[in-house]
Amino acid sequence: KALFMRKDPPVDQAYLHTTYLLDIAEKSNVKVLNKPSSIRSWNExxxxxxxxxxxxxxxxxxxxxxxxQFFKDHGDIILKPLDGMGGKNIFRVSEFEKNLNVILEIMTNxxxxxxxxxxxIPEIKLxxxxxxxxxxxxxxYALARIPMQGETRGNLASGxxxxxxxxxxxDMEIATIVGKKLLSEGLHFVGIDVIGDYLTEINVTSPTGIVELF
Structure with a gap:
């Protein structure tokens, strides 16, 4: 018996309660993909x-x-919530940004x-x-999500x-290193996001891209 857990974020209380139930299913010899405790442990x-x-x-x-200070040091940054998906509430802050204080007030509550x-990472344009x-x-093969003109986000949900x-x-180097570690944690089906030469996100809840690649 096997159960494929595939529910979109956010990983809120309802989501966590589902993973607790799946922990019990695992103890009854049901194969759960991905491992519920690892979904909880690996924030995306x-x-x-x-x-x-x-x-x-x-x-x-x-x-x-x-x-x-991070902005002052690097001059061009991206701000993200820790529980979002699909490019929601992601901001690019560059040297001409006049609303940083307001953005931070809202994002950090x-x-x-x-x-x-x-x-x-400038390579986001690619x-x-x-x-x-x-x-x-x-x-x-990767699914390269190319932003619309004038956009910073490449997510399909953002156009x-x-x-x-x-x-x-x-890409292969990054994916092999990450994949080996995730498999050891019971994460059998995952997606990672790479921009240029850098890993930017790990999706263990509901990876997209399979339909578009096939």
């Missing part, structure tokens, strides 16, 4: 920090002042909610690559155009 944004040599300059904090800040990994092995691309040597 924060988990990239376990691969610090593969990611761009990245910060997780609820402190607006620390984010402002006045310093009470953590967010992620990442150095902007596509945000979704790489599907099955049983620790990357599928040889990006999906184009199949063969994995580069660097």
């Amino acid at each position: 944004k924060i988990s990239i920090l376990q691969f610090d040599t593969l990611i761009p300059k990245t910060l997780v904090t609820a402190n607006p002042g620390i984010v402002k 006045h310093g009470h909610q953590m967010i992620m800040a990442q150095q902007y 596509g945000d690559k979704r790489i599907v990994i099955i049983e620790g092995k990357p599928f040889p 990006g155009q999906g184009v199949a691309q063969a994995l580069s040597k660097r």
Whole structure:
């Protein structure tokens, strides 16, 4: 018997309650994909920090002042909520941004909610690559999600155009390292996002891209 867990984020209380029930199913010899406890453990944004040599300059904090210093150091950054999907509520902040204070007030709930800040990767113009990994092995083609003109986000839900691309040597390197680790954690079917030479996200809940690639 097997059960394929595939529910979109957010990983809220209802989602967590479902994974607790699936923990019990596992104890009754039901094969659950992906492992419920690992879905809980591998936050789709924060988990990239376990691969610090593969990611761009990245910060997780609820402190607006620390984010402002990160912006001062890097000049062009991306701000993301930790529980979003589909490109929702993602902001690019460049040197001409006049609303950083307001953006941070809203995103951090006045310093009470953590967010992620990442150095902007110019290669996003060539596509945000979704790489599907099955049983620790990357599928040889990625779905490159290319942003609309004037957009920063490549997500299909944000209007990006999906184009199949063969994995580069660097793509394969990243996917192999990440895939091996995730498989050891009981995560059999996952998606990772790569921009340029950098890992930017790990999707363990409901990876997209299979339909578009086939």
